[in-house]
Amino acid sequence: MQTTRFTRAPLLSAGRASARLGMFVVCAALAACTAPGGQPDKAGLGAQASNQAPARQTVLRRDLAPGLYELVVADGDVFVASAGQSFKADEGGAIYRLDPDTLETKAVIRTGRKPYGLAYDARTDTLYAGNTLNGAVGAIDLKTGQAADYQLGRATAKGGFEHVRQIVLDGAGERMFVTNPDTAGKVWIVDLKRGIIRHTLSGLRKWPAGAAYDPVARRLYVGQGGEYGVTVIDPDSGKILRRFALDGAEPFLVNVALDDPGARLFGADANSGRLVVFDTATGRVLATVPVGESALDVLYNPVRDEIYLSNRGASRAHPQGTGAITVIDGASYAVKARYDLPAHPNSLALSDDGQALFATIKGPHDDKHPAYRADGLESVVRIDLR
Numbered sequence: 426m427q428t429t430r431f432t433r434a435p436l437l438s439a440g441r442a443s444a445r446l447g448m449f450v451v452c453a454a455l456a457a458c459t460a461p462g463g464q465p466d467k468a469g470l471g472a473q474a475s476n477q478a479p480a481r482q483t484v485l486r487r488d489l490a491p492g493l494y495e496l497v498v499a500d501g502d503v504f505v506a507s508a509g510q511s512f513k514a515d516e517g518g519a520i521y522r523l524d525p526d527t528l529e530t531k532a533v534i535r536t537g538r539k540p541y542g543l544a545y546d547a548r549t550d551t552l553y554a555g556n557t558l559n560g561a562v563g564a565i566d567l568k569t570g571q572a573a574d575y576q577l578g579r580a581t582a583k584g585g586f587e588h589v590r591q592i593v594l595d596g597a598g599e600r601m602f603v604t605n606p607d608t609a610g611k612v613w614i615v616d617l618k619r620g621i622i623r624h625t626l627s628g629l630r631k632w633p634a635g636a637a638y639d640p641v642a643r644r645l646y647v648g649q650g651g652e653y654g655v656t657v658i659d660p661d662s663g664k665i666l667r668r669f670a671l672d673g674a675e676p677f678l679v680n681v682a683l684d685d686p687g688a689r690l691f692g693a694d695a696n697s698g699r700l701v702v703f704d705t706a707t708g709r710v711l712a713t714v715p716v717g718e719s720a721l722d723v724l725y726n727p728v729r730d731e732i733y734l735s736n737r738g739a740s741r742a743h744p745q746g747t748g749a750i751t752v753i754d755g756a757s758y759a760v761k762a763r764y765d766l767p768a769h770p771n772s773l774a775l776s777d778d779g780q781a782l783f784a785t786i787k788g789p790h791d792d793k794h795p796a797y798r799a800d801g802l803e804s805v806v807r808i809d810l811r
Contacts, residue, residue: 487528491801493785495772499545508539510801514558544592553592560586577613593636606634624663635680648678648692669708682725693720712758716751722772728779730755735770768796782808
């Protein structure tokens, strides 16, 4: 067991921004207050917003900021990570706090490191941000403004750090699970109460990327690529228990989600553009559903018994494509709806009542793509599921 301890520090400063937006700006700990590229504060509601009341719209879209990645519903609002236009590890980013009904900006947290992944612990009112390029996770206490910096990835021979990707929390156990999507990737298991790394699981083979935790069975499921689609881990002992295999072409389950009562695991297979449903007790594949090229995120909604998948719709072979969000019935696995949202739907999150779906929509980098924008602004979408 490693005994690396992490330090805590207060946030550097806090102040008010535009009174019209009711916005405050918070500068993250241990970092300069640098804004991401582009001019996100000038973004208005997208074309789909029109002049109707947002509550009456099926799809509300807002252009927000460059470099949008994961988003979470936390403390009643929607938090969105913005890494900016560049991929320079020494530049900062921002986390936007949005009204869940209108998508208007309520607050901006400026960060000295670029945030990509997000997770929220309601028990402690703490927001966790994955700083992929720095191999670290930043924790922000939304009540006190205190921050902690968890350095997980080690420096590499080529420069930079081992990357972090998915952050999964075990609130009751005061633990954090973080994946490292390398060709021989890792999973870090962090004791948040003691501030130490409890276990580092190395050699998980290819690209351990997405993860989901079952607090009742005390099992961590990690989606990955290569020979196996899923690795099942006992986080108490830090040992691999079993692996779920997939027939056919090499899979890459880039994200996974759990239906705990139904003992099902849902995986977004990026390589085959499909949803894969596993029986968690046996590892047997219960169903596969095609959704489109480059499947990315997956989410299960127990309130409506629905599964949501985003797919980018583009790849190296088809760079000009655009993607969508697919709604799948949780009982029959029939496709119920599809929302075409150019260019590239990315991460998904659910409202607390399970009746609204939020997503980030990324733009293409290629200026020849029909959806390319010179200002680099990317979008957030709210879908009324009713």
